[in-house]
Amino acid sequence: MIRSLLLVCVLCVARSGAPASAQWPDRHGPKLNGHVPAEHAEELPLRWSEEQNVAWKAPLHDEGHSSPVILDGRIWLTAASADGKQQYVLCFDEQTGETLHDVLLFENETVEPLGGAVGFNNYAAPSCVLAPGAVYVHFGSYGTARLNPETAEVVWQRRDLPCQHFRGPGSSPVLYGDKLILTFDGVDQQYTTALDTETGETLWRTDRSTDYGDLGPDGKPKNDGDYRKAYCTPALAPVGDRMQLLSVGSRAMQSYDADTGEELWKLRHSSYNAGIRPLYLPEHDLALINTGSRGAELIAVELDSATQGDITDSRVRWVREKLNPRFAMPIYSDGLIFQVTDMGVASCIDAETGDELWKKRIPGEYLGSPILAGDHLYLFSKQGRGTVLRMADEFEEVAVNEVPEMGTTACPAVSEGAIFVRGKTHLYKIANADQ
Numbered sequence: 001m002i003r004s005l006l007l008v009c010v011l012c013v014a015r016s017g018a019p020a021s022a023q024w025p026d027r028h029g030p031k032l033n034g035h036v037p038a039e040h041a042e043e044l045p046l047r048w049s050e051e052q053n054v055a056w057k058a059p060l061h062d063e064g065h066s067s068p069v070i071l072d073g074r075i076w077l078t079a080a081s082a083d084g085k086q087q088y089v090l091c092f093d094e095q096t097g098e099t100l101h102d103v104l105l106f107e108n109e110t111v112e113p114l115g116g117a118v119g120f121n122n123y124a125a126p127s128c129v130l131a132p133g134a135v136y137v138h139f140g141s142y143g144t145a146r147l148n149p150e151t152a153e154v155v156w157q158r159r160d161l162p163c164q165h166f167r168g169p170g171s172s173p174v175l176y177g178d179k180l181i182l183t184f185d186g187v188d189q190q191y192t193t194a195l196d197t198e199t200g201e202t203l204w205r206t207d208r209s210t211d212y213g214d215l216g217p218d219g220k221p222k223n224d225g226d227y228r229k230a231y232c233t234p235a236l237a238p239v240g241d242r243m244q245l246l247s248v249g250s251r252a253m254q255s256y257d258a259d260t261g262e263e264l265w266k267l268r269h270s271s272y273n274a275g276i277r278p279l280y281l282p283e284h285d286l287a288l289i290n291t292g293s294r295g296a297e298l299i300a301v302e303l304d305s306a307t308q309g310d311i312t313d314s315r316v317r318w319v320r321e322k323l324n325p326r327f328a329m330p331i332y333s334d335g336l337i338f339q340v341t342d343m344g345v346a347s348c349i350d351a352e353t354g355d356e357l358w359k360k361r362i363p364g365e366y367l368g369s370p371i372l373a374g375d376h377l378y379l380f381s382k383q384g385r386g387t388v389l390r391m392a393d394e395f396e397e398v399a400v401n402e403v404p405e406m407g408t409t410a411c412p413a414v415s416e417g418a419i420f421v422r423g424k425t426h427l428y429k430i431a432n433a434d435q
């Protein structure tokens with residue numbers, strides 16, 4: 001079983017275009033699951049403060065929810081002005097924190113207001129994704145670009161991919177081989193598209209087949225289509241001889257053939273505003289699906305090459321109906337699922353049955369996903385609390401670190417034994433002092 005799992009992970013990384021290294025090319029790490037590579041898992045510090053184990057902090061400007069991503073000694077983030085009219089890409093030296101690039105990438109004459117998301121979302125929420133020799137930057141419908149990592153010069157850009165986000169973009173891009181896959185779930189259009197990584201040309205586009213059930217007597221969506229929005233970044237799942245793209249939208253999720261865009265199967269649900277990346281558990285033949293922000297359920301879907309069509313009533317193994325997160329992706333390891341809600345309710349779940357093994361409230365709000373290093377879980381709150389837990393079937397708190405200025409809405413990144421956290425005004429490098 002361990003050998004087959006290793007082969008699946010290697011296949012997934014190789015086909016996704018993410019380098020199999022100790023660095024962090026995607027907001028959820030090199031294997032898209034929040035796991036720190038084993039060779040550096042034991043090097044991460046358990047304790048830090050403003051005076052202890054902070055190697056450097058680099059100033060940030062404007063706003064952004066995007067998570068740091070790292071490759072070849074460079075850390076990449078995005079930022080945007082509060083009104084969304086200027087959108088930037090930032091690059092820092094991993095060892096020193098020196099600013100290598102600070103580029104105004106897109107300027108927008110007109111910007112869609114954030115509506116009820118003012119103070120919550122902003123215009124730099126999607127994270128970059130990296131490959132050798134390439135930086136892919138995405139701001140939703142405002143623009144997508146490939147940059148040269150040495151110079152930050154634009155190789156190609158697309159500003160013609162329409163979507164009325166209504167409350168701001170949130171889905172990050174996904175790399176798969178020669179494809180950059182983008183997700184647009186707005187109030188007017190809901191689709192997934194793949195761009196050629198070398199040229200930026202569209203390779204395929206697939207619209208969601210969802211029946212949203214929101215049409216009024218006039219035939220138009222109620223609430224201006226607000227319940228059609230979603231912010232999910234898809235997952236990659238190598239199943240049989242196909243790479244499946246697991247993409248959660250409002251009221252339903254779809255699995256697509258990542259090579260062609262063909263819809264393979266669909267799961268209907270009752271929620272909306274989905275924003276959490278699915279997890280694929282090959283050793284259990286399961287995919288974990290979080291359905292959204294209102295009444296979110298965690299659904300375990302039985303997944304194999306025979307899974308097709310509408311599987312809502314046929315392929316669900318278990319459902320957890322309450323106390324599921326709205327923003328932070330779960331972590332899986334050795335038969336256990338760990339998750340934390342935005343209001344700080346942490347829980348551990350048996351992957352086979354969905355049974356809750358323990359539940360504990362942890363102070364703070366959690367929007368960024370946790371990471372797992374060995375058997376240590378790292379959680380960073382919006383208020384700057386960094387909690388380290390043991391990944392086990394009983395609750396065990398290992399350390400608590402309070403640095404208010406390290407409050408974050410982004411996922412942490414890891415490289416070469418250090419943790420990188422996007423704080424309120426600075427990017428922090430946390431590393432043991434002897435490194």
